[in-house]
Amino acid sequence: MFQDIEEKLSAVFENQLKNKFGIDAKVNVGQPRQGSFGELAIPVAFQLARQLKRAPKQIAEQLLDGIAPIEGVASLEIAGNGYINVRLDRGAFAGSLLDETPRIGTRPTGKVIVEHTNINPNKAAHIGHLRNAILGDTFVRMLCRRGQPVEVQNYIDNTGVQVADVVAGFHCLEQKTLADVQALIEDSNIRFDYFCWDLYARISAHYKEHPETLKWRTDTLHAIESGHGELAALAHLVADAIVEAHLTTMYRLGIEYQVLPRESEILHLKFWAAAFELLKQRNAIYFEEQGKNKGCWVMPASAFRNSMVAKEPEGGESGEDSKVIVRSNGTVTYVGKDIAYQLWKFGLLGKDFFYRVWSAYPDGHTVWVTTDQHTEEDAPHFGGAAKVFNVIDSRQSYLQDVVVAGLRALGFHEQADASVHFSYEMVALSPRTCVEMGIPLTEEDRKRAYVEVSGRKGLGVKADDLVDKLIETALEEVDQRHPDAPASERHQVAGQIAVGALRYFMLKFTRNSVIAFDFHEALSFEGETGPYVQYAAVRAGNILRKYRERGEQIPEFRRVLNRDTLRRCFEADALWQLLLLASKSDSMVERAIASGEPAHIAKYAFQLAQSFNNFYHEYPVITEPDTERRNVLLWLTDYVRAQLLATLDVLGITQPSYM
């Protein structure tokens, strides 16, 4: 609703600009610093001052001269030395919110693919992976809210070095057979993903102490790539079990996927071979005859380093920064496979996967996985998107640049522009949390704001451990507050609070801020946290519930409220500001999509919750004696609650039945 007014104002003033001055320009609508200045502010006169060589105030006056009345706008005033402040007709605005039917966004642009999670299937997920998945999932929810068709992909690198290392760990270090590992997976007394976490740390340490055994890795990698034999079977067994563990972990947080494209199929279905041919044909890569990359197929640095133009020093070492795509032993690097994958996402490869059902979520949705065998299953059409978002941490920006450069070198400029590296900074650990976990720190580390963790060393916070700890902490609170409630219900509530806390924690930071993970902070349910927002929603619900419990009926607001009533009641600024803020949720989602910052929505949810909590203390609703006024307060409560829940839904946070 608020968005409609913003758009209308922009349009009106853009029109005025054209009529009065013959200027075509975009008019931004902002918000005044103080509520007393009005609801909206238009600083356009300042922008034109120089161009027209006239005082901003004069321009503003001329813009307002003879302007037609705008529906929903009470007045336009010139303030300061040229601001145009807009005051809304509060009664009309509130009335239109009352009549508003929730609109489903209709933006018929093409399909968008969001790829996120992408955890190496060789060990349990950790908190860094949580940031990726939560960020990606929330972005998906944002797009869906606006009516955008979205396809969620979780890429499975099941033929990479990390899987090979764990397979080598089982085979060489542990001397385990396929059947042994199968038994391990089925053993309900151990967590297979946790077992692999430790095994991965052990094999990594072993390689370090005995570098000669690195041959295990190479051999295993070759075996996996060939796709035949016991080691390849073992790799599939391990990777599939770990993928299942990851999906289970993410489902706890409300995160689902539609399709799992696997690297093994990229290889077996010759996706890479096709991409390789294309790259060679268009001279996007070349065979290096000399230097350190001799014998490799490489992409020249000039392809992905556009800023380095004609800056050839003396040595002429142009091959120095080029990127190896095919190794001298003939195997393809990750980037090469990623180029093939990216081409497929846009439907540019002329090939497709086969698909089979991986599993069905408890809520009924199915996840598909790629396969190299033809199946009878009736899979939806995957791939072929107009725009692609790859949620990948910012340390990989160099590789993402290479992938996009690959597209560009092949002449797919439109798709290169539509490839977005949705990057984010890493999750590190606060020194305090390292100490708590018994991770050894150097003197220098102690002084730092954060310490980077290492999967290879087995150091880090496992995702499920964190979730368990959050649930445990939340449950203590719930037990204290509601000792008489059924245990299953208390568990459910604690689970919702835990997820709310975790998702909000991961979303409150903007993407390029490094999170220094701290248990104390993450386990807090007070202040700017998910539970704070959930609590506000629960309180709003309690008002309505209590009202009904008194034997009263929630009135049919459209019938009992009219514009005059609304106008009178919303003369009170506190009430009006709350209503106004609540009406901005669509506008906020739109802005957050434009800026690519889910954090903005988290911030908005918090502000709205805060605003409601103020209201909650200031205005007793159900004991309000004046019927008309009580109806307005009830409606406001109901409306804010609905907007709060809708916003929480975008964040993937649910409302507990009590707190």
Next chain:
RNA sequence: GGGGGCGUAGCUCAGUUGGAUAGAGCAUCAGCCUUCUAAGCUGAGGGUCGCAGGUUCGAUCCCUGCCGCCCCUACCA
């Protein structure tokens, strides 16, 4: 060396694409529970927006140069 990011309250961070008196949370201090549950609310203190220039009506935001920190710069991903 090159590429990218960051520097805002004691700490952790926002700051709506250049606008009016720079905001939250935590921490500290002082208040508020017989009330629609205090996971809450109210108030106080706390700032050279890293430093110096520039662009203009106006700069935390844009440009340049320094200072400091981080990430990347593999035939690992």
